[in-house]
Amino acid sequence: MKKYRVNKTKHVDQTKTVSFDFDGKSYHGFEGDTLASALLSNGVHLVGRSFKYHRPRGIMSCGSEEPNAICQINEDTDLTEPNVRATEIELYEGLKASSQNCWPSVNFDIGGINNFISPFIPAGFYYKTFMWPKNFWKKIYEPLIRWSAGLGKSPTKPDPELYDHKHVHCDILIIGGGISGIIASKIAAKNNLKTILIEDKNILGGSTIFQKNENYKINDKYSGEWIDAEIAELKKLDNLTIKTRTSLAAYHSYNYLLAKENISDHLPLDKRNGSIRQRLWKIRADKVIVATGAIERPLVFNNNDRPGIMLSNSVKKYLDFYGVSCGLNNVIFTNNDSAYETAVSLKEKGISVEMIDIRKKSNSKIVKNAEQLGIKIYWNSTVVNTFGHKKINSIEIMNLSEDGSNVVGNKIRINCDCLAISGGWTPMVHMHTQSGGKLDFREIDQTFIPNEIEKNHINVGSCNGDFELEEIINNTNKKVKNFLKVSKTEFDNTSVLNSKELDKKNIWLLPNYISEGKCKSFIDFQNDSTAKDIKLALREGFKSIEHVKRYTTTGMATDQGKLSNMHALGIIADTAGVKMGTLGTTTFRPPFTPLTFGSIVGRSVDNFFDITRKTSIHECHTQNNAKFENVGQWKRPWYYPINDEGLHDAVQRESKAARDSAGILDASTLGKIDIQGTDASEFLNRVYTNAWSKLGIGKCRYGLMLNEDGMVYDDGVTTRLGENHYLMTTTTGGAANVLSKLEDYLQTEWPELDVYLTSVTDHYSTASICGPNSKKILKKLFPDKDFSDDAFPHMSYQNGKIDEINCRIMRISFTGELSYEINIESKYGKSLWEKCIEAGKEFKITPYGTETMHLLRAEKGFIIVGQDTDGTMTPIDLQMDWIVSKKKYDFIGKRSLYRSDTIRDDRKQLVGLLTDDPYEILEEGAQIVSDMSKKPIEMIGHVTSSYFSPNLNKSIALAVVKSGKKMKGQKLIVPMENKNINVTVSDSVFLDKENKRINA
């Protein structure tokens, strides 16, 4: 362990040892380490196998762009999580991590066989090969691919942790706590703006924080020291909120942003104490300053994926921030100056390092500095091969030809245990593009940079294409001043010293003496796609970057191509001979880094997943052993089993009781809309199909509501409470939508009507008592009231009082029985129910649920909107012509009732069905056919409601059948999986066609 921990830094406390497990082996790291830095300090580079070829892969970077070091953590616990980047996990005592995508182990991987057959796995291999034979797919290919290419394991148990959401508003949101973010935050907060700064690492300072080089100074201090002082001052500012361990996930329109804060992921499991694990911040910012920095690019050459090949700036961070040298014998391969900072840093600590540079020269200060330190530099050279199976042990280099398109001269072999690579820098423009911003291509740096036309956000620092320290500080200061309309800042006269990069050169795919077909030059490390795959896709005719990407899967792994997109574009441009700027880019979509499901759903789990609505009578139902069903958000009693009665037996008993003596139903969930205003009658005329003007005060009427397309939308009974006052009821599920629809017409089409709508569904509880003894029960509840048919006829309403509490009594029926509904203020609902049960005791009043209600109404042939209709049924299809007024000039949907389509007589129409065997019950949803001989068999309809009727002692069903109206008496067939059921079309009213029972 000491061997690689070569440096003492203030960020890692080398007095505090932390033990952890990786792939079943115990290791030690220190407080302040990431899993990756701790592994590297132990000399562990090999951390996984690649997706397709199962090639050994090592840690490559130090941040969210990491393609290889992807782990499963805390396996075998409820908290296990796949696809976690070792470069982002803060080390804690007892952490258990394991490599993914290798079996049986990372060191001996059977899937590695793919590597040897890799010439046979070109781009699109999966598409091409696994298409045929067809039945091989399900049985052989898919399980094989799933088994060999799994990316981690999902937890199998419910997530035990808490997640939270927080909504915030601010004047300025700054994304990224590097040098530009810090400058921007300070300017914003000092100018009285409510500012939030978010940073995904656990400390601020970005890559400046570990900078200590003579060539980079701010106000005569090392830039690292300068930023330390700035951070200390920043923390004192009142109107600045700093959120570390918080990564921006998504940047939506109108400056609405989502950020995920990690609260307890860095703590040992036993110290988390059930606190909140992650919090999703939902931020609406007036202005946004993006300072997300840049990602270092790899270089693309043969066998560029071995463990020990890492990004150069990451090697520097491991050394200067974590104190870990990734190798003891380093080679750095670069096309730019920034890699020389790494070289100088290594050399200053006495660690061996050599440089390979594709450029012919560089006259910058930092390069001179390296030369003075005696670092050997191979100019105009490229790596052509690398060696070492589980870790790199040597490389081969050659000189580049004059134009850089080929290699010349002899191969030189150099031994090394770490190859740092640097292909320049790619600004992280993800946030800018997510917000809808466009990009421009900058030829000199071969990068896309933000094209700012939006007024409410700017990009500063290296995400805006400023790579030199001086540019970063001065441009950030200038831009932020303009953006926030500030005239003077403390950064106006900052003196900056930095080495300037004078010579730039880039080759997207480095040349080789080995033929292209035999090179494995990886572009997308996680998805294992190579330069060869891209070229093959182009040869096969793919032109658009979006197509090439999907065909080769480049940039489609969990890292979304943070390291690979630019090379893919570059190689396409070079191969096709076009300018890179003309190709466009692929779309960056949120989230920037993966979000946990937990953070997305927050507290909306278990009881908080959805609202549960219970009537005020609910407790009585529970006490009565009710089984409940969900109707929209409502819990409605489904049936009330006695002892171990099942659904069927309970419903048979309840149905019989309701028709033979008395039943009681909680009807509180029906939607209720209070309608008032001088035009209330006219309004009802326009929304219902039947006429309302002549309905007397105190009378009730059933109404059918259509959509403008003529299809049945809702139904219910409306009562006229006064001259300008109605109470409308709707279906339970339709209540909210009906109110919205009526409001829409009132506000937009008929603003001249004097009508006011109020939802009163929750205000009243309703007990519905039906059966031949219901009148006697009502008489007991309201002894002073005359319940004779003359004084209180069917379809009328009266006010009443129980214990001085006002009630509305409606004599209406959904069962075909003599029936009353008592409405009372909700707070008295429970007591009303208890009184009804008490009064009904001598008649064996039986509570019944929704299932019995459905059966009873089906016996009477009453429809349920949404069960017997599906948005394609007109009232005429339902054989309800009687409710459609011929006299009214207009109502919603009227004109559609005689469109050419709605007057077809071969539409599906509602009929009754009787099974030839009266004890055979049809399945709801079953298809209906008439002719089995002609193939394909025509399906002419389906069953919508089906029950065994205890009152008729036979099976009954409602169905919709093409031209059904004309089919009465005709034999049809309901084919089931193992038999064909013979049925006869009947009338849809099965019981009491003469309506005698309503006045019984």
Add this chain to the structure above:
Amino acid sequence: MFLINCPYCGERDQSEFTCGGEAHIVRPKQPTELSDDQWAEYLFMRKNIKGVQFERWNHAHGCRKWFNMVRDTSNDKIHAVYKMGEKPPVV
């Protein structure tokens, strides 16, 4: 997520609103006098423009008022909101 300036309540999150499709389609006063084609034109035909579009919106989880909005569907820029019955602005 848009920030919508309800003409009655002021700026609110989009999650409080529902969109009701194309604006300024007036329900015919005399539907019975329309041919099938004319009625179908009212009933079914809606524009779906890439660019500036006039839309109906409802502050469903707020004041429940309907109003109109001028929105560029290509970049979600909201150019104007105005009450029902008011003249559409020139954009």
